Amino acid sequence: MKIKITKSEKLSEKPDSSTLGFGKIFTDHMFLMDWNIDTGWHDARIVPFGPIVLHPAATVLHYGSEIFEGLKAYRRADGKVQLFRPIENVRRMNRSAERLCLPQIPEEDAMQALTTFVGFEQDWTPSAEGTSLYIRPFMFGNDETLGVHAVHNATFAIIASPVGSYYKEGINPVKIMIEDEDVRAVRGGTGYTKCGGNYAASNRAGERAEKMGYSQVLWLDGVERKYIEEVGAMNVMFKIGDEIVTPKLTGSILPGITRMSCIEVLKKEGYTVSERLLSVDELGEALKNGTLKEAWGCGTAAVVSPIGELCYKGEKFIINNGEIGKVTQHLYDTLTGIQWGKLEDTYGWTMPL
Numbered sequence: 572m573k574i575k576i577t578k579s580e581k582l583s584e585k586p587d588s589s590t591l592g593f594g595k596i597f598t599d600h601m602f603l604m605d606w607n608i609d610t611g612w613h614d615a616r617i618v619p620f621g622p623i624v625l626h627p628a629a630t631v632l633h634y635g636s637e638i639f640e641g642l643k644a645y646r647r648a649d650g651k652v653q654l655f656r657p658i659e660n661v662r663r664m665n666r667s668a669e670r671l672c673l674p675q676i677p678e679e680d681a682m683q684a685l686t687t688f689v690g691f692e693q694d695w696t697p698s699a700e701g702t703s704l705y706i707r708p709f710m711f712g713n714d715e716t717l718g719v720h721a722v723h724n725a726t727f728a729i730i731a732s733p734v735g736s737y738y739k740e741g742i743n744p745v746k747i748m749i750e751d752e753d754v755r756a757v758r759g760g761t762g763y764t765k766c767g768g769n770y771a772a773s774n775r776a777g778e779r780a781e782k783m784g785y786s787q788v789l790w791l792d793g794v795e796r797k798y799i800e801e802v803g804a805m806n807v808m809f810k811i812g813d814e815i816v817t818p819k820l821t822g823s824i825l826p827g828i829t830r831m832s833c834i835e836v837l838k839k840e841g842y843t844v845s846e847r848l849l850s851v852d853e854l855g856e857a858l859k860n861g862t863l864k865e866a867w868g869c870g871t872a873a874v875v876s877p878i879g880e881l882c883y884k885g886e887k888f889i890i891n892n893g894e895i896g897k898v899t900q901h902l903y904d905t906l907t908g909i910q911w912g913k914l915e916d917t918y919g920w921t922m923p924l
């Protein structure tokens with residue numbers, strides 16, 4: 572695939588690491604590529620970062636044909652920049668695209684787009700502890716008609732944003748509310764895809780939880796409202812006795828790459844890991860009888876986020892004294908160690924640019 576590069580005439584000053592938040596500052600360029608049902612993907616290009624002009628009838632604005640990915644580039648101590656399991660993001664994006672009737676991107680083209688773009692912008696990867704370059708590939712339907720059908724035109728883009736450390740003041744356990752009213756996804760729906768609509772439908776519960784002092788919600792399954800699914804933008808794991816339990820991928824849960832990596836690390840180290848159904852009643856029982864030892868969320872942004880408090884139907888439960896547990900800390904140290912190149916990558920997960 573040929574990628575045309577148009578360099579921006581005015582390059583921005585790199586921000587100070589201490590001022591980085593999440594997704595507020597963007598690099599000088601973006602990657603774009605267009606698709607048409609007859610001509611396929613064409614016009615792969617890196618251009619100056621700026622607004623994308625859309626027809627007012629563009630599919631994405633009316634029918635929500637949109638998917639995205641999220642991954643990071645990490646700066647190692649030796650100055651090199653590396654990605655973490657990027658092929659998994661490419662594969663997941665194609666699975667999301669299939670569900671939303673958006674076009675597939677051949678894996679090698681998507682990888683080329685990713686590595687060329689991030690390589691081009693790699694100076695934007697900050698080096699302060701815990702900081703990284705967040706990469707956001709996304710794709711949307713771009714037909715200029717209000718007719719409802721699978722898209723005939725689409726755009727694929729990649730933007731990147733230097734982001735600060737998720738844990739500026741040390742790893743603080745979060746408070747989570749179990750949501751028993753709204754549901755995020757149902758089997759047969761789009762729960763397993765990273766599509767914008769899932770987030771749009773999640774916001775109301777998130778706002779309600781925030782007003783009550785909780786940082787995120789823990790979703791239950793959409794049919795019986797009985798089984799634990801995931802947290803906001805993170806998958807979830809529990810240590811019950813000596814068993815590490817994480818909800819199995821039933822179709823309504825997003826298959827996180829951090830989740831998969833945690834499972835692989837834990838299994839390799841001899842932990843008992845079960846991907847299974849976990850009912851809120853079983854969790855409540857484990858909370859009450861003290862067998863719930865640790866709980867944590869896992870996702871690219873936070874890596875691993877300990878859960879210190881759970882609220883269900885107004886009842887509050889403190890987990891592990893509101894402190895980070897041993898397994899949670901170990902997973903955090905292992906994954907961040909590999910990502911930032913401080914630990915040897917015996918899994919072959921990292922990809923230096």
Ligand SMILES: *Cc1c(COP(=O)(O)O)cnc(C)c1O
Nearest residue numbers: 804805806825827828829870871
């Ligand atoms: C992205 C995402 C996750 C985490 O996936 P990672 O690949 O680990 O970053 C979990 N849940 C939802 C709903 C997500 O969108």
